[in-house]
Amino acid sequence: MAPPSAAAVDTPNVTDPSLYLEGIPHDRFAQIRATPGLAWHPYEDGGFWAVTRHAEVRHVSRNPELFSSAIGHTNLWDLEADALEARRSLIDTDAPDHTRLRRLVAGAFTPKNIRRWEETVRAITGELLDEFVAQGGGDWVDMVAAPLPIQVILTMLGVPTDDADYLVELSNYLVEGTGDAQSIPPDAFGNTTELRLLPFNSPASHALFEYGEGMRQQRQNDLRDDLVSHLVQAESDVERMSRNEYRNMFHLLVFAGNETTRTAISHGGMALAAFPDEWGRVLADPGLIDSSAEEILRWATPVMHMRRTATTDTELAGTPIAEGDKVVMWYASANRDEAVFEDPFRFDVSRANGDHFAFGGGGPHLCLGAFLARLEVTVLLEEMAKRSICLEQTSEPVRARSNFVHGVLSVGMQPAGGTN
Amino acid sequence: MAGEEMVRVAVDQELCIGAGVCELLEPEVFELDNDIVISSVTGDELLPRARADVVVDRCPSRAIAIVEEEL
Ligand code: HEM
Numbered sequence: 001m002a003p004p005s006a007a008a009v010d011t012p013n014v015t016d017p018s019l020y021l022e023g024i025p026h027d028r029f030a031q032i033r034a035t036p037g038l039a040w041h042p043y044e045d046g047g048f049w050a051v052t053r054h055a056e057v058r059h060v061s062r063n064p065e066l067f068s069s070a071i072g073h074t075n076l077w078d079l080e081a082d083a084l085e086a087r088r089s090l091i092d093t094d095a096p097d098h099t100r101l102r103r104l105v106a107g108a109f110t111p112k113n114i115r116r117w118e119e120t121v122r123a124i125t126g127e128l129l130d131e132f133v134a135q136g137g138g139d140w141v142d143m144v145a146a147p148l149p150i151q152v153i154l155t156m157l158g159v160p161t162d163d164a165d166y167l168v169e170l171s172n173y174l175v176e177g178t179g180d181a182q183s184i185p186p187d188a189f190g191n192t193t194e195l196r197l198l199p200f201n202s203p204a205s206h207a208l209f210e211y212g213e214g215m216r217q218q219r220q221n222d223l224r225d226d227l228v229s230h231l232v233q234a235e236s237d238v239e240r241m242s243r244n245e246y247r248n249m250f251h252l253l254v255f256a257g258n259e260t261t262r263t264a265i266s267h268g269g270m271a272l273a274a275f276p277d278e279w280g281r282v283l284a285d286p287g288l289i290d291s292s293a294e295e296i297l298r299w300a301t302p303v304m305h306m307r308r309t310a311t312t313d314t315e316l317a318g319t320p321i322a323e324g325d326k327v328v329m330w331y332a333s334a335n336r337d338e339a340v341f342e343d344p345f346r347f348d349v350s351r352a353n354g355d356h357f358a359f360g361g362g363g364p365h366l367c368l369g370a371f372l373a374r375l376e377v378t379v380l381l382e383e384m385a386k387r388s389i390c391l392e393q394t395s396e397p398v399r400a401r402s403n404f405v406h407g408v409l410s411v412g413m414q415p416a417g418g419t420n
Numbered sequence: 421m422a423g424e425e426m427v428r429v430a431v432d433q434e435l436c437i438g439a440g441v442c443e444l445l446e447p448e449v450f451e452l453d454n455d456i457v458i459s460s461v462t463g464d465e466l467l468p469r470a471r472a473d474v475v476v477d478r479c480p481s482r483a484i485a486i487v488e489e490e491l
Contacts, residue, residue: 062482095435099481102437107457110440366439366480 048326061361067308137414153257158226173204212250266408267300292349298356435483
C-alpha cells in the first residue's frame with residue numbers, strides 16, 4: 001500500500017461501523033471534500049484513497065481499465081485469491097467477463113422491459129399501503145420498505161413469494177456481515193464452508209446458495225418464463241456461465257434487489273415525514289413525482305461506497321496513485337457535493353439536477369436494477385399520493401451498523417391526515 | 421452557435437453491456453436487441469450534437485461515439 005502523504009494523516013475516520021448507528025458522518029465527509037487532492041484513509045493494516053467529490057468519483061467509475069473491480073475486492077478489505085474466486089459475482093468483474101455476465105441478465109432490466117412490471121409493482125404496493133393504513137401504521141420497514149422490493153424481485157426471479165420472509169431474514173444477516181458483528185454462529189443454516197469463502201463472510205450466504213441451487217434443479221426440467229429459468233438456460237452452456245457464476249448471480253440478484261431498494265424506501269419515508277411541506281408540494285403537483293423519487297435516491301444513498309483497485313500508476317486530483325492501491329468511491333459524499341448540488345443538505349422534491357450517484361458513478365457497473373428501483377419508488381409515491389397518505393414518524397430509526405449499506409432496521413410510522 | 425449541427429453516432433458492440441440508457445434517452449436512434457441485448461443504431465438517424473454529447477456521456481460502458489465526418 002502507498003505510504004500516506006503527510007497531509008493525509010489527519011483524515012477523519014469514516015469507516016468505523018459504529019459511526020453509522022447515528023447516520024452518515026456527513027461533517028467528516030465535508031471536511032475531506034474540502035481538502036485538496038485525495039485523502040489517504042488508514043484501514044486495517046493498510047489504507048485506501050478516499051474519493052469523495054462527485055467529479056472524481058465519476059472519473060474512477062468510468063475508467064475501469066485504470067480502476068479495476070476484479071482485483072482484490074470491491075469492498076474495503078482484500079480477499080485471498082481463492083476466496084475472491086469463490087465469491088466473485090458480476091460486481092467483482094472487469095470486461096470481458098463483466099460484459100459477458102452482464103448481457104446475460106441485462107435484457108430483463110432495460111427501461112423498456114422494466115415497464116412491463118408496472119402493474120405488478122402497483123398491485124403489491126397498493127396491498128401493502130392499504131394494510132399499513134388499516135393497522136394505523138407500525139414499523140415502516142417491516143410493513144412497506146422490506147416486503148415491496150423482495151416481493152417484486154422474487155416475482156421476477158420466479159421464486160415463490162411465500163418464501164419472502166425467509167429470504168429477507170437471510171438478507172438481514174448478510175448486511176450484518178458488512179459490519180463487524182455477526183449474530184449467528186458459523187454453522188448456522190447447516191453451513192460447513194469456511195466463512196472467508198462466503199459472500200459477506202456470512203453463513204446466510206450458504207443458505208442463499210442452497211436456495212438458489214434448489215431453484216436451479218427445479219427449473220432444469222421445467223423451464224418457465226422467469227429469470228431463474230433464463231439463468232439456468234445460460235448455465236447449461238459453460239461458455240456463457242459457470243455453475244459458480246450462477247450461484248453468485250442468484251445471490252447477488254436476491255441481495256442487491258432487495259436490501260438497497262428497501263433502504264431507499266426506509267429513508268424515503270423518513271424524509272417525507274421530516275419534510276411534510278415537501279410532500280405537500282408533491283400532493284399538490286403530481287408532476288413532481290419523478291424528481292422526488294430521484295431526490296429520495298440521492299438523499300438515501302443506500303450503497304455508501306464501492307471500492308476499486310488501481311491497475312497501474314496513475315493520478316487523480318493531483319494525487320499520485322500507485323498500482324495496487326485501493327481507491328474507494330464514496331457515493332454518500334458525492335451525493336452531498338456542494339459543487340454539484342446546490343444546498344445539498346436540503347431535501348428538495350423539485351431539485352433539477354438528478355445526476356446523483358445512488359446507482360454508482362456512471363461507469364459499467366451502473367446498477368443493473370436502477371430502472372426497477374426507480375419504478376418501485378415512483379409507484380410507491382404515486383400510490384401514497386392517491387391515498388393522500390402523509391407520514392408521521394413515531395419512533396427513532398434503528399440503523400444498521402455498517403459503513404457500506406445505509407440500512408434502517410426499523411422505524412415507526414403512522415399515517416396522518418387523510419386515509420382512503 | 422452550431423446548436424442545430426447534426427452528427428452521426430455509432431455503438432461499439434464489443435463494449436455495449438445492454439444497460440439501455442441510450443434507448444431511454446433517444447428511442448428514435450438506439451434500439452436494444454432483446455435476444456443478444458446489444459444496442460445498435462436503428463438506421464442512419466442523426467442527432468443534434470448537444471444531445472449526442474449527452475448519450476455519449478451517459479453510456480456506462482463508453483460504447484457510443486460520435487462519428488466525425490463531413491455531412
Ligand atoms: C434503490 C435501490 C438500489 C440502489 C441504491 C443500488 C445501488 C447499486 C450500486 C451503487 C451499484 C454499483 C456498484 C459498483 O459501483 O460497483 C449497484 C450494482 C448492482 N445492482 Fe443495484 N441498487 C439498487 C437496486 C437494485 C435492484 C432492484 C437490483 C435488482 C436486480 C440491483 C442489482 C444490482 C446488480 C446486479 C449490480 C451489479 C451490476 C454490475 O456489476 O454490472 N440493484 N447497485
